[in-house]
Amino acid sequence: MVLRGVTVGLLLFCWLAHRGAHGRRREHGCHSTGVTNCQDCLASGPLCAWCAEKSFIGPAQHTWERCGLAQALLERGCPRSAIEDPRGSSVFLRDRPVTSHVREPKQRSHQITQLQPQQVLLHLRPGEPQNFEVKFKRVEDYPIDLYYLMDLSFSMEDDLVNVKKLGIDLMDEMRNITEDFRIGFGAFVDKTVMPYISTTEHMLQNPCKRKEPCAKAFGFHHVLGLTRNGSLFEELVGGQRISGNMDLPEGGLDALMQATVCEEQIGWRNVTRLLVFSTDGGFHFAGDGKLGGIVLPNDGKCHLENNVYTMSERQDYPSLAHMAEKLKEKNIQTIFAVTEDVVHLYEGLKEIFPKTAVGTLSSDSHNILQLIVDAYNALTSEVIMDHSELLQGYQVEYNTSCKGHVVQTGEEGRRCSNISIGDEVTFQVSVTAPPCGIAPEPSRLLIRPQGFGEEVEVQLRPLCQCRCQEHRVEDSPQCSGGRGALECGACRCKEGWVGASCECDAGVSAGEGAVALCRRDNSSEVCSGRGDCVCGECVCHRPRRNPEHTYYGKFCQCDNFHCDQYQGRLCGGRGRCDCGVCQCSLGFGGSACECPLSTATCLAPDGLLCSGRGHCVCGACVCVDARFQGPVCEVCLSCPDVCTLHRECVLCGASARDRVEERCRGECGPLNVTLVSEPGRLPQEQRELGSRRCRERDARGCWVHFSHQAERGNISAHIHIALHRECPPGPNVVLVTAVASGSVVLLGLALLLIWKLLTTVHDRREFARFQRELGRARWDRGENPIYKSAVTTILNPKYKAQ
Template identity: 40%
Template sequence: MCCHFPLFLLSFLLSLAPNGWCQKEDVCSKSIINSCNDCVRSGPYCAWCQQLNFTKAGEQESARCETQAKLMERGCAEEEIIYPVSVQQIDKDKSLSNSFNMQEPVQLSPQMISLKLRPGLPTTFRVSFKRVQGYPVDLYYLMDLSFSMRDDLENVKELGQDLFSALNKITEHAQIGFGAFVDKTVLPYTNTNKNKLQKPCDENYQCQATFGYRHVLSMTPRSDEFKKVVTEQSISGNLDSPEGSLDAMMQAAVCGNKIGWRNSSTRLLVLATDDGFHMAGDGKLAGILEPNDEQCHMTNNLYSKSNQMDYPSVGQLAMQLEENNIQPIFAVTKDVENMYKQLSKMIPKSEVGVLSHDSKNVVQLIESAYNRLSSKVTLTHDNLPVNVRVVYTPRCEHARQEGNNKGVCDNVRVGHEISFDVTVTADTCMENKSFSIRPLGIKDTLTVRLSTNCECQCQNPTASEHPHCMSKGRIRCGICSCSQGFVGQFCECSIGNKEEHTLRASCQRESGIECENRGDCVCGRCQCHTTASGSSYHGDFCQCDDEHCEKFQNKLCGGNGKCNCGTCECYPGFDGSACQCTVSEEGCRTPNNTICYGRGNCKCNRCECKDGYQRPHCQTCLGCPDPCQTKLNCIECLGFDLGPLKKNCSVVCRESILHEMVDQFTISSKQCQQKDMEGCWIKFKLDQLVGEDRYKAEILKQRDCPEPPSILAIIGGSIASVALIGILLLLLIKLLIYMKDLKEFRKFENEKKKSKWAKADNPLFQNATTTVTNPTFTGE
């Protein structure tokens, strides 16, 4: 960058120095240029030359559109250059108040400003703020009355006077109100037994019926009234631990008339609880599906839609608190402190304090939280028009920025004036837009009326038929506007010219199509048609349009570039086919500080590797041939003066093999063992270097060549092999014969087992007819 001036000086410097100290950075990205208005709308640095005879015959009038420096280089006089600038005007600027009185105090200045911006050019103005001494404070004490808060309630009943005393130290105009909440009176949040609804606590405790949120006391300046109402309160109860805190806070925010919030006051909402909170979606547990509508539903000081409407989301609550200038203070116990700190991060202008176990320190907690809130001034905006950007630069001792939409000054003392530089940029042309700038939690606002300067204020000759236009047209911003029946750069052609065929030939490219069927050939030049979306084709032959570039996140060129003839022209600092990424090489840088190891290009902070090399850094190659084989011929000639490359080794192998020792980063190493053309084994080491196909070689000078074969051993081995094969064949034949005999024998055995003998009696045998027994035979 050649400039280091603050942003708020940019518009002033440009108006004083047309050429600009940073003119070399100014770029006019032209697209469709048919007039001066088209020119100034195409880019913030585009200027128009209205000088007559600035363009040559046949030259496109878009040549009149360039940066101021380039136009003057081409010979355009400075007074003939049209360059609209941004203009600002303060419409309302009341002085800042020193202290509060019964009239409306002024803490923000100015109160209204009108801006007429040149699209793309930032304009800066200053906003001042001063905390008013004695500014009124409205404090609404919203207390959890579930059973676990019974000890805290007893202490709060005695704190009314102390709270007022603390507030009176801040201002004489303090008011305080009181509200209470438990949870929705439906299952599973509350026991819906009829007796339990009326008395949810044990018999030992005085307990009131269950409820969701109840507004108890509207804003009052009387401490005795606060003490009386709070003393009448009693504890209640429910089933689950999370409470209906967000329901109660939403009603306290949107029911301003019932709560009694004053228009000119610092609004504090103190939430005292010892448990977490239900949020949007939890209502489904009880069959409650209707989303919270962010409206006031109070009947007889009770939230009437508690059981019909879901809890609000954190986003809904944050929006309503901000819109109603309410600053919440979460007075919670230690065990839920982290939960509410996370909630506080999502709700602007909120603080978290830790209660003691019985809430005795609540007054000191509120006082400390108020001091932190009031001493922190956060400037932001709402209802910002589309294509408008706002950046805040705080001018204070303790300044910081929160993103691009907030400026913060911390530790701002009462009566001390601070300021913010507000830089507004409009990216497109617009008319009669407005938005508001205000400090969070403060009623004072600055209304910004916004329009753009997209029209050329040219000094046109009054003559309706100017000699420059062949007396057939008038001058508008340096170019001819021809009368009916005449066309051409200088109105030199009439419709029906006899040389029309010659003129039409100049409207054709190689395709032979006149103006690519996207325009009309008029006097030898293409007058392009309008596209379906309302823009125009452009180019000498209407070959270009600016609607068919690649999109990113549903934005043409990602919103970070301009579409020109189908190609994205990225703004400085962006890259990619759709300008989708920032320019950076950190993701492509390797440990040896090279880019993609020299094997690819860095695009969109990622390596685009050459064929075969793999992401992320193109270190490895898939499908690439083995270098041990591909480099063998070079190793042979370099190390042993052998091989097919012997004659031109130094030329062929010079780039891919670095034989001598070199001091370069080694990516990987590989040990190789290959046979050369003589059948000898060669051992060598290849170190892969940065770049594509580059190696450093270390060659072992000794080759391992095999001994020549023995003839006797070959002949003897052949005879032995033949004999062995013959023996094996004989054994195979013997085995087959044996298997056949064994099969026949088993068949015989099976048939033998199946044979049977006859069992009939011998017909020749006859039993004895007479039997004689010896009477003296005893059988012994």
């Protein structure tokens, strides 16, 4: 017996260490009033551990305080040797390696191994995944059983000729794949009742409606069990005759069900199982039997007597889901060789049936051999991991890196495609057990690749027991002189006694007088709903999620975690919570210790508190004037800036040459004004010190540069003005005049050219119209209608010339 999973163990150890570092903040539900012993503690969570040390808790504490994260128990003083925290493991009971070379033809087939390991024992901590590897390798010369199931209705007559020659040819072709190949044959038509076939006497005898008689209609006939004798296949299949029915769909699902479940009669081995289904028609399914008065559902069992299906006239057709379930159970891969007009129908079955291929059959089935070989290669080039039906609560997940590609998880983690002979694929299998008591123990799981005979037997053993339970001491003196049993460091009291040491009479403890002592101010709640009344005193519960949270007080009315929070932290992280009130650290105040008592954060760069425009409240400035804002009330968006404020004084002072004139005193007021010659001589701008450089435009459009230096306590104190102004250059009169004149001339010429062009086009159009009208003119050369001849001719009607 070999112990595997070292890598998984290391990863689990690191994960537990990480979780343990957070154990003081979260207990993951280990603390609960329902936890009274070690077994209940293990069942409460996959990370919960139990301290079996007798002196770990005092007599006034609850038993469930022994349950928590292992790291938290260690920090609370529990010896490591006393901690019950069983972890899962993987033990490989049978681990024969996969075959690594091509085998000799004479070697026995059962020695070929494609799946590793073969048997695994998993010790599972409920809720904690346990991982192990399953290797699959597609090996050359793996045994194959192939059963050929053929539609023998009248429309398949020309196909039967080619199928009769299939045996030896298929045996020769499959020897390129494996030396251990067996083939069998079965045939089907439909149920032998109306309206599927005609039940008149002559139609029963000859359903093909022709002089040469054909076989009577039948449901399913097993002709030849699986054999290595290709000549026998041709001989028996050669003796088959075509039959006939009335409707287009056939009874193929009846035959498919029997060929699947009749393992003994067919001769299926636990190897690669292929079932070739050949037809040119559709199929009847569950419910269609009612047309013939058949209402009994298909039971999915074998009903062959003398190789003939006996329940054809009594049981309905199987449903597609039922058929898919049986194919999966018997691990059979199906190849549908069908004609082109029904390919779409059988393509839909690929979504329902496991490991299914569909090939287009020629009109006379001459391509059946190549179709079978191609379908087999397609099916075996993909491996899909599957498992037996899970017991309640268990979960199985797969992931794989298929031929070096990105790791696939979920449903895609179960499959790997384009596998050639010799390729090895590794699947990571994760099994998670449900909480104790949900699924029976021990239990078993079978994992196998679809369509292959091998499987991995996984024995499941949930870890729901503590080792310390084996050392239970009945009637222990530590439990108040024998009032209970000492188990895993805690007393399990006999009936009628309660308390950590079974020190209290349950009847007295539950009496109204004792309970009244645990009620605060005649409240209906005992111990404020946060504890238990034990012998007239409140024993407070411990909150489940965090071991640092506690209830305390005579009536458990206080706690250390229901206080105001600031920035998501209790008491802002600057104090402790005491019975709902924050006790702040030195230098902080407020209901959540959110306020620093120092005013340093409210000082402006000039040293004034809130720039002299507000008050410092809780470390932040509250501006008196609503126009001002900013951290220290230094910003006024609606106020004129210092440059605009002193514009008139600057423009007046800039007009002087040597000193500020008396007329500027009104605009400048108390400002200290200094004149400099060039803008470069102005003081540098330092806004953090209140120094700023500005410029303003005068009436002539020239820029006047100056600087403003604010002194502490004064908004505007000292102004330096540069006498040199930056005036924009005037316009180039000659250039402007030349451009304007040129533009007028060019515009006139353009208009003249356009007028000339328009008149020319108009004249040419008029001349062309004149010529067209002249060509259409015609002069009338006939007689003048107003002309009267001077001669009158009169004819004598009686006169007849001689």
